[in-house]
Every structure is written in C-alpha cells, then in structure tokens.
Amino acid sequence: DADVTQTPRNRITKTGKRIMLECSQTKGHDRMYWYRQDPGLGLRLIYYSFDVKDINKGEISDGYSVSRQAQAKFSLSLESAIPNQTALYFCATSAATGNTEAFFGQGTRLTVV
Amino acid sequence: AQSVTQLDSQVPVFEEAPVELRCNYSSSVSVYLFWYVQYPNQGLQLLLKYLSGSTLVKGINGFEAEFNKSQTSFHLRKPSVHISDTAEYFCAVRGGYQKVTFGTGTKLQVIP
Numbered sequence: 083d084a085d086v087t088q089t090p091r092n093r094i095t096k097t098g099k100r101i102m103l104e105c106s107q108t109k110g111h112d113r114m115y116w117y118r119q120d121p122g123l124g125l126r127l128i129y130y131s132f133d134v135k136d137i138n139k140g141e142i143s144d145g146y147s148v149s150r151q152a153q154a155k156f157s158l159s160l161e162s163a164i165p166n167q168t169a170l171y172f173c174a175t176s177a178a179t180g181n182t183e184a185f186f187g188q189g190t191r192l193t194v195v
Numbered sequence: 196a197q198s199v200t201q202l203d204s205q206v207p208v209f210e211e212a213p214v215e216l217r218c219n220y221s222s223s224v225s226v227y228l229f230w231y232v233q234y235p236n237q238g239l240q241l242l243l244k245y246l247s248g249s250t251l252v253k254g255i256n257g258f259e260a261e262f263n264k265s266q267t268s269f270h271l272r273k274p275s276v277h278i279s280d281t282a283e284y285f286c287a288v289r290g291g292y293q294k295v296t297f298g299t300g301t302k303l304q305v306i307p
Contacts (some may be wrong), residue, residue, distance in 0.1 A: 086238075109234065115295070124285060124299035125239075139230060141292075177293075182227050182246065184287075184295055186238035 085109050087171050087176035095163050095194055103158045103190050105173030111185070113180045114156040115147060116140075117191075119170040126170075131156055132178070163194040197222040197290045201298035208276055209306050216271040216301045218260075218286030227289040228269040230260055234282045242284070245269060258281065267276045270283075 086107045095101050105114065108153075112133045113162060117125040129148040137148060147159045160167055164182030170191050174184040200219045218228065227246050231239040240297045243254025250262040260271045269286060286298040 117297075122299060124201075125297040127294065130294065139252075174295075175241075183241045183244055183287055184230060184239075186231075186240070188238045 084188065086173055086175055086185050088171075088185040088190050090190060091188065092191045093193070095192070097194055099163050101160045101163055101192070103148045103171055103173075103192070104144055105158070107154050107173075107175045107185075109175050109177075109185055110153075111175040112153065113176045114150065115174040115176075115184065116146075116156070116158045117172045117174065118142070118167075119172060122133075125172065127180075128158065134171060159194075163192075165194045168192060170195045196225075196295075197226065197287050197288050197296050198295055199298035200268050201286055201301050203296065203301050204299065205302045205304065207304045207306055208277055213274050214276050214280075214288075214303065216284050216303065218265050218269045218271065219299060220286070220288045222290040224290045224297050228260075228262060228291070229259070229287040229295075230269070230271050231285045231287060231297075232256075232282050233285065237253065242271070246255060254303060273304065276303070276305050278305050278307060 089104045093129040115130045133149045149157050173187040176184045202217045229244045230239045230242040233239045244250050245252045245262045253259045258273050284298045289295045
C-alpha cells in the first residue's frame, strides 16, 4: 500500500461545484502539504500544516481551503470550482526533524468544465 | 524568500550520452537541496538530497549532484543516460520555515 494516498485519482466537475480532495498517510509524519502542478509552472504550494492545530497558507491559497482532521488526514476543498483550477494536485508529507525529504502521493487530476 | 530556477525546460539527449540538468537557487538562510523525478502519470520521488557535508551527492539510478554555495547551484548529472531516464526532473529547496519551493521542472528526453 502507498504511504501517501490521494482520493480520487481523477475527477471531472462543473464550474461552481464544491469538491474535496482527500489525502491520508501512514508515514507518521506531522507535516502535510498540498501542491498543484501546472505545465511549465512546476509545483506551487497551496496550503501546509505542521501539526493538527497548525494550518498555513501557501503561495496560491485563494479559492482553496483545507482541513486537518487528524495527523494522518489532510483534505483540500474547492468551495466553488472554476476552470483555471484544472490541474494536477499533489499531497505530500515530511517529518518535523531528521530526514527532511517530502513523500508524495500519486496525484489527483482535476478537470473543471 | 527563497526561489529555484531551472534554466532548461526541456533537454534532449542521446542514449548513453552524459547529461547535466541545471538548478540555481536563492535563499537568505541555509538550505537543504533536493532533486525529484516524476515519471509519467506518477507522483514525485526523491533522487537525491544535500543536507550538509560533502558537496558531491550521489543518488539513485546513477545520478549525482554537486552543491556549489558560491554559485548557488545544485546541478544534476549522469554520465550515461538510459531510455528509462526519460522523465521530468524537479529541483527543490527547503529553507526558512521549512517550506519547500520547487523549480518549474526540466523534461529529459532520451533519444534512442
């Protein structure tokens, strides 16, 4: 089983709809992140959480919200989806100390029509 | 603030030839540096990382990178590429507040 699991893997939704992307991890990491990937733009940070009670905006948080339901779960919501939110979304985790690399999920491909 | 620049968006190279993928960064604090690889329809996986110590870092699949503090660079190299190395490669920096900033990616195309 994957250490970082994202659901769904693919989703098509209509403009104006609310949608939630979910992420769960078995790494035991405190830190979790949501990124979006667009061609030619790399990965941009949407939100990050250093523990259950800590939520921080990233560089492109407008139009998104998050919820850290537990150490292992971090969900991303689009309250009212718009077409320019069509992208590949990645959840990632990292340890607070020691090994500092991030571990990524397989991604969620979201299309807003 | 920190930033990462990957100068080449695409790099075509013949099979068994050497390759260098360039990465420059800026940060006002000490950093950790990473290279990740993304194969089609997959997430990112770590190739190698520089945390401290030796400036030459060896990673998986025969890749290596050299940290150059004076030039603020962390270029990725492989002496002989294989078809299976075709992928997109991302340089990343982790500095203040432990946030990770990614470059825009370099697509490596290995030509048979």
